[in-house]
Amino acid sequence: MAEEKKLFKVTIDNITIEVEPGTTILNAARKIGGEVAPPAMCYYSTLKGSGGKCRTCLVEVAAGSTADPRPMPKLVASCRTNVMDGMIVKNITSEKALDARKGIVEFLLINHPLDCPICDQAGECYLQDLSYEHGEEGTRYEFKRRTFEKHDIGPYIQLHMTRCILCYRCVYVADQLTQKREHGILDRGDQSEIATYIHKALENDFIGNVIDVCPVGALTDKTFRFKNRVWFLKPQDAHRDCPKCSGRVTLWNRGDEVFRVTARKDQWGEVQEFICNECRFEKKKTADWVIEGPTRISRHSVISQGHYVDTVEPRETLPAVMGGRKPKLLMDINNVSEVNRPGIDLSEIQGPAHSMDFDSENIKP
Amino acid sequence: MGRKLLLEKAQVEGIRNYDVYRREGGYRSVEKAFKEMSPDQITDEVKKSGLRGRGGAGFPAGMKWSFIAKPEGVPRHLVCNADESEPGTFKDRFLMEFIPHLLIEGLIVSSYALGSHLTYIYIRGEYSWIIDILETAIGEAKSNGWLGENILGTGFNLEIYIHRGAGAYICGEETALLESLEGKRGLPRIKPPFPAVKGVWDRPTVVNNVETLAAVVPIILMGGEEYAKIGVGKSTGTKLISACGNINKPGVYEIDMTISVEDFIYSDEYCGGIANGKKLKACIPGGSSVPILPANLLLKTAKGEKRIMNYESLSDGGFAKGSMMGSGGFIVLDEDQCVVKHTYTLARFYRHESCGQCSPCREGTGWMEKILKNIETGKGKMSDIDLLWDIQRRIEGNTICPLGDAAAWPVAAAIRHFRDEFEWHILNPEESQIRNYGLAHYADPLEPAVAAV
Numbered sequence: 030m031a032e033e034k035k036l037f038k039v040t041i042d043n044i045t046i047e048v049e050p051g052t053t054i055l056n057a058a059r060k061i062g063g064e065v066a067p068p069a070m071c072y073y074s075t076l077k078g079s080g081g082k083c084r085t086c087l088v089e090v091a092a093g094s095t096a097d098p099r100p101m102p103k104l105v106a107s108c109r110t111n112v113m114d115g116m117i118v119k120n121i122t123s124e125k126a127l128d129a130r131k132g133i134v135e136f137l138l139i140n141h142p143l144d145c146p147i148c149d150q151a152g153e154c155y156l157q158d159l160s161y162e163h164g165e166e167g168t169r170y171e172f173k174r175r176t177f178e179k180h181d182i183g184p185y186i187q188l189h190m191t192r193c194i195l196c197y198r199c200v201y202v203a204d205q206l207t208q209k210r211e212h213g214i215l216d217r218g219d220q221s222e223i224a225t226y227i228h229k230a231l232e233n234d235f236i237g238n239v240i241d242v243c244p245v246g247a248l249t250d251k252t253f254r255f256k257n258r259v260w261f262l263k264p265q266d267a268h269r270d271c272p273k274c275s276g277r278v279t280l281w282n283r284g285d286e287v288f289r290v291t292a293r294k295d296q297w298g299e300v301q302e303f304i305c306n307e308c309r310f311e312k313k314k315t316a317d318w319v320i321e322g323p324t325r326i327s328r329h330s331v332i333s334q335g336h337y338v339d340t341v342e343p344r345e346t347l348p349a350v351m352g353g354r355k356p357k358l359l360m361d362i363n364n365v366s367e368v369n370r371p372g373i374d375l376s377e378i379q380g381p382a383h384s385m386d387f388d389s390e391n392i393k394p
Numbered sequence: 395m396g397r398k399l400l401l402e403k404a405q406v407e408g409i410r411n412y413d414v415y416r417r418e419g420g421y422r423s424v425e426k427a428f429k430e431m432s433p434d435q436i437t438d439e440v441k442k443s444g445l446r447g448r449g450g451a452g453f454p455a456g457m458k459w460s461f462i463a464k465p466e467g468v469p470r471h472l473v474c475n476a477d478e479s480e481p482g483t484f485k486d487r488f489l490m491e492f493i494p495h496l497l498i499e500g501l502i503v504s505s506y507a508l509g510s511h512l513t514y515i516y517i518r519g520e521y522s523w524i525i526d527i528l529e530t531a532i533g534e535a536k537s538n539g540w541l542g543e544n545i546l547g548t549g550f551n552l553e554i555y556i557h558r559g560a561g562a563y564i565c566g567e568e569t570a571l572l573e574s575l576e577g578k579r580g581l582p583r584i585k586p587p588f589p590a591v592k593g594v595w596d597r598p599t600v601v602n603n604v605e606t607l608a609a610v611v612p613i614i615l616m617g618g619e620e621y622a623k624i625g626v627g628k629s630t631g632t633k634l635i636s637a638c639g640n641i642n643k644p645g646v647y648e649i650d651m652t653i654s655v656e657d658f659i660y661s662d663e664y665c666g667g668i669a670n671g672k673k674l675k676a677c678i679p680g681g682s683s684v685p686i687l688p689a690n691l692l693l694k695t696a697k698g699e700k701r702i703m704n705y706e707s708l709s710d711g712g713f714a715k716g717s718m719m720g721s722g723g724f725i726v727l728d729e730d731q732c733v734v735k736h737t738y739t740l741a742r743f744y745r746h747e748s749c750g751q752c753s754p755c756r757e758g759t760g761w762m763e764k765i766l767k768n769i770e771t772g773k774g775k776m777s778d779i780d781l782l783w784d785i786q787r788r789i790e791g792n793t794i795c796p797l798g799d800a801a802a803w804p805v806a807a808a809i810r811h812f813r814d815e816f817e818w819h820i821l822n823p824e825e826s827q828i829r830n831y832g833l834a835h836y837a838d839p840l841e842p843a844v845a846a847v
Contacts, residue, residue, distance in 0.1 A: 081584040082752050084792055103791045109584045132788030136757035169781055172764045195750060214579065214750070217562065219760040221750035 037114040041065055041088075042122045054107035054118055055086055059297060066297075067120050068130075068159050070137070070244050071196035072108035074299055079201050080108035083194065085133050085159060089123035092116060104129055127163075134164035140175040140219070141245070142191045150246030152259040152331045155298060156194065177222050182212065183230030185237060185251050185310050190222045193247035199223065199239035206303055207233040223247070234273055237309040241292050241300050252310050253281075253289035260331045262288055264324035269317055273305040279324050280315075287313045296327060397624060399612040399632045400605070401648045404492050410527065412534035415495040421540055423614040427503045428546045431614075436507035440610060442618030444630035448485075449475055449566075449603030450681065450721040451796075452705050455610075461590040462508060463598040470598045472510040473575065474501060474607055476517040477559050477566040481682040481743060482723030485634035486604035488646040490517075490524045494531035498554065500607040502540060503614055505552050508600055513552060516571050518559045528556055563747035567795045568601040570749065581751045582795035603721075605634055625651040629704035633719075639677075639726035642666035651704035655679070656693045658703050659726065672728035676811075679708050680720020682740050683800035685807030686733070687717045713803070714810065732830045734819050737808040738766040744801035755798040758789040762805055769816060772823030779816050783809055 036047040041058050042065050048057045056074070058066045067088055072080030080086075086108045090101040095115030104126055107118070120126055138160060145151040177190035195214070200223070203210040211232070212225045225231065231239075239248050262281040269276045281289045290309050292300040312318065326333040347356050378386055408414040415421075427436055441456030462470060474497070478486040490497055497515075505513045517525055532554050535541045543551045557575050559565050565574045569583035572594045593599020609631060613621045622630045629651040638644045641659065643666040649658065658664045659674065668674050674689040693701055696715040701707050705719045727736065745759040762785055768774045786802035786809075793799070809816060819826040 081794060084752050084754055084794075087792060106584065106794075129788060129792050132784075132792070133753055136753045136761075136788070139757055139761060170761065172761075175760075194753065195756065197751075216750075217564075218745065218748040218750040219756050221756075 035114075037112050037116070039112040039114075039116045039118065041118045042120050048112055050111075052112055054088060054090075054105070054110050054112055054116075055080075057112050058088075058107065058118070058120060064121055067107050068155075068163065069108055069297075070155055070159065070194060071198060073198050073201070073242060074297075076198060076201040076205060076242075079196075079198060081106045083133070083137070083196055085130055085137075085163070087126055087129050087133070089119040089126045090116060091119050091123075130163045131165055134160050135168070135170075137194050138164065138168065139170040140191075141194065142174060144192070147255075148189075148192065148246040149249045149254060149259075150192075150243075154246060155244035175219060180222075180224050181228060181230070182225060183232065185306065186231055186240060187249045187251045187254055188223065189247050189249070190224075192245050193223055194245055195221060195223075196244055198242040198244070199248060202239050202242050202303075203231075203233070203236060206235045206238060209233070234305050234307070235303055237306045238292065238300065238303045240309075241294070241303075244298075250289055250309070252313070257283060257288050262332075264326060264332065266293065266321040266324050267318035268321065269308065269312065269319060271305060271308050274308060275302045275304070276308060277302055278304055278308055278318075280318060280320070282315070285315055287315055287318075289313075293324070397632065397650050398648045399621075399624075400489065400496065400608055400634060401493075401646070404488075409493055410495075410531075412495060412531070412538060415493070416538075420495055421499055421535075423499055423611045424502050424506075424540060425546065427506055427614050428548050428550070433507045433509060436503060436610075436614065439613055439618035440507070443613045443621040444618075444628060445606065445609055445613060445621070446628070446630070446705065447603060448605035448609070448633065448722070450480070450683070452719060455602060455606050458590065458602070459504075459508060459600060461588070462600055463591045464509070465598070468597055469511060470509050471594050471600075472501065472505050472508050472513045473568075473571065473594060473599055473601045474513070474515040474604060475566060475568065475571060475601050476515050476521070476604045477571060478521075478604070478721075479518055479563040479566050479747075480721050480723055481740070482638055482678065482725040483636055483681045483721045484638075485636045485646050485722055487521060487524065488636070489604055489608055489634065490521070491527060494524075494527050495535065496608045496611060497528070497604055498531050498535050498540070500610045501554055502535075502545070502552060504600075504602070504607050504610050505554075506550055510600075511551050511553070513554045514575060514594075515554060515556045516559060516565070516575055517556055518565075519561045522558075525556055525558060532556070562749075563743075564749045564795070564797060567797065570795065571601060572599060579749075581749050582797075584794055605722075626702070626704060627706055629706060629719075633703075633722055635703070635722045635724050637665050637724040637726070639724075640669045640672060640728035640731070641726045642669050649703055651702070653703055654693075655701045655703055655708075658724075665724075665726065668726065668728050670728075672730060674726065675729045675731060676727045676733065678717070678723070678725040678727075678804075679703075680718045681723030682725070682743065683796075683803060684718040684720040685713055685716075685803050686727075686736075686811065687807070688811045691715055691811070692717075713807070717807070729832055730830055732770075733808055733812040733815050734766070734770050734826075734831075737805055738763070738770045740804045741766045741801070744797065748797060748801070749795075752794045752798070754789045755793045755801065758785050758798070759801045761785055762801070766805075769819050772819070772827050774816075774820040774823070776817070776820055778820070779809060779813065 037050050038047055039057050044061050046060055067086040069086045070083035086106055087104040088107045090105055092098040094113030180188050182188050200213055211229050214221050215224045240250050262283050265280045267278055267280045278290050279293050280287050292304045295301055403409050403418050406418055437459045445455045446452045447455050476486055501513055541552055562580050564570045565580040567582050568589055570580040574580035575594055589599045589601055624631050632648050632650050634646055634648055636646050647664050660667045676686050676688050677692045678686050695701050696711040708717055708719050710716045741763040745763040748755045748759045750756045765778050765782055769778055786805045789798045790802035815831045818831050
């Protein structure tokens with residue numbers, strides 16, 4: 030008989046759920062969903078060791094566990110802190126956490142070039158979302174922004190180091206997905222940069238995935254560069270038989286033309302299945318693919334502007350409240366009053382209506 | 395005259411050599427520990443002694459030792475943190491340079507207590523000559539049977555290796571140190587897991603400061619309880635203080651944590667007063683990371699009691715009116731020193747040394763440095779002071795490792811205690827380039843200091 034697993038009870042923003050031991054606070058909050066889930070710029074659930082760096086997911090722990098109900102002295106990175114039984118977490122209910130998050134957004138933006146109008150990532154950029162949702166208006170930074178020397182990393186991937194927020198995701202992808210990592214972080218502190226050691230090209234069948242995991246426009250697709258804005262494109266799920274990867278991708282079409290190919294992402298923006306470079310960069314014809322249907326894009330994204338997929342239409346609530354029975358009218362107005370008889374068409378009456386008009390004798394059959 | 399335990403024999407000629415050190419009673423603690431005590435007994439003695447980590451945080455060393463996980467078949471390690479890079483702190487350097495065998499002796503006893511057969515000394519790369527001294531000492535100890543296999547016939551094997559750092563301040567943080575020791579970039583790890591569970595190569599590891607490990611020797615020799623009688627309260631034993639700045643006698647002093655700050659600065663036995671007959675303006679009592687204190691708060695606590703050189707008294711009053719013992723880097727500033735420039739210098743240091751892993755520290759330290767540079771060069775605005783305060787507030791506590799806090803505290807304390815000096819710099823941009831703000835009223839409530847006997 031399988032032993033029943035003990036579940037941990039955790040309360041996040043006054044919502045209590047039960048999760049398996051070993052779950053992080055972030056993943057528990059994602060189970061609740063909505064605004065309760067803290068934003069994450071560096072954490073990536075499929076990449077081992079990621080997270081803890083960007084500090085946007087900081088939350089307040091008001092009680093550590095049932096056994097030790099003391100609050101944690103500092104805000105903790107929810108992506109790297111495991112839940113304990115009886116833990117009470119405050120995310121959007123904590124002033125402290127929200128203030129810290131504002132600070133982090135400001136820190137991330139002070140050296141970000143804000144060249145969104147010419148950035149290919151605009152529209153699907155997590156830093157844009159983050160600053161809209163958690164940032165403050167305006168900047169207090171009055172100095173020159175950090176710049177870097179240009180670095181060519183091959184024919185497919187464009188590196189814009191100025192836009193990088195140093196989340197290290199691409200390093201983990203290269204480390205865990207490819208045979209030999211060729212790029213990494215050089216230098217230290219605010220001068221650290223993503224680079225290869227002495228201008229090498231990134232060459233690996235799966236290295237294209239660094240584009241998908243990059244939360245900002247630091248790593249973009251050279252085959253798609255400046256071709257179109259993402260919100261003018263129509264995303265469609267498609268697949269093909271690929272010997273290297275699962276071949277399940279999202280095509281970004283305009284008309285019949287395929288502008289770019291990306292991996293499919295889940296609702297938290299994380300890649301579901303990593304795809305190979307051939308699928309991503311070489312197969313740019315609709316004929317290469319079997320189309321499955323339009324990709325579901327969450328409503329708040331600009332990509333789905335005008336064509337909402339997940340909208341919920343207003344329902345008739347009365348039958349639902351009454352257990353399926355239709356409301357019975359206590360009184361039909363037409364039985365009592367002469368006015369508004371269904372047989373009378375007001376638009377056909379010339380001039381203002383008079384009581385004469387409703388006289389039962391005048392009514393046409 | 396304070397009692398000396400670590401530097402008692404430092405002045406003996408040739409103490410650096412094994413023969414002299416042995417003749418002066420060296421390695422007796424190893425004999426005692428190996429022949430009369432079990433590893434757990436040693437840990438108990440260290441616990442009883444109340445020895446607190448000398449690296450800065452002041453965490454009880456015995457407690458740290460008892461946390462080490464002991465899974466079957468997994469080797470454990472002891473790592474000695476000799477990456478002493480804090481501006482103003484140079485006590486470990488003195489210890490390692492002049493009595494290297496004391497550290498080796500402490501390492502042998504501690505390794506025995508923790509069951510570490512491979513012990514590392516992670517030393518900062520800039521101490522290149524000390525590496526040679528330590529290598530020689532290790533060689534001497536090995537040829538005399540204190541290291542290697544089957545030490546003193548107990549069956550305990552121990553090797554000590556020296557790992558040279560590459561010049562990063564961040565590698566003094568224990569998890570960054572372990573990463574660096576493993577040969578990776580020195581980036582702090584996210585805790586938990588703590589090193590006591592998963593340290594170097596995922597094995598249980600204890601990281602201790604040089605002075606902490608050296609202090610194990612007198613603890614074993616005199617017994618933990620006897621050691622705990624020195625000092626007051628939870629500040630037991632002796633502490634090395636590296637005094638520098640505008641004082642007559644800079645250097646490394648061993649104090650027994652009962653003397654007052656005033657005595658320490660003005661007595662001839664220690665710092666010998668402020669140089670050139672100047673007045674005391676401010677002091678950083680524990681290395682560059684701890685909050686700066688103006689003279690009136692330094693010599694007396696906010697309650698009006700005398701401030702004593704120990705962990706509790708220095709932190710009395712919290713961060714608003716106190717400071718920290720830190721790593722014992724005692725930096726004294728006289729009336730001619732400019733607090734703005736001093737804060738800018740520290741901010742520059744922390745910006746340079748930030749590892750760049752987490753965003754508040756990477757971006758915030760650079761931002762603070764730029765604002766402070768503006769104020770220092772006479773281009774500041776009044777709003778900059780509040781902005782600085784806001785930046786430091788948002789860095790502190792939100793970073794992976796304590797470097798963020800260490801960068802925020804000096805700025806916070808400088809603004810807290812010396813805001814008028816910052817304002818003067820901004821309101822008098824031209825004058826501030828020519829002359830210093832001077833003493834102002836920071837030391838006014840003081841009676842003239844009397845040199846202690």
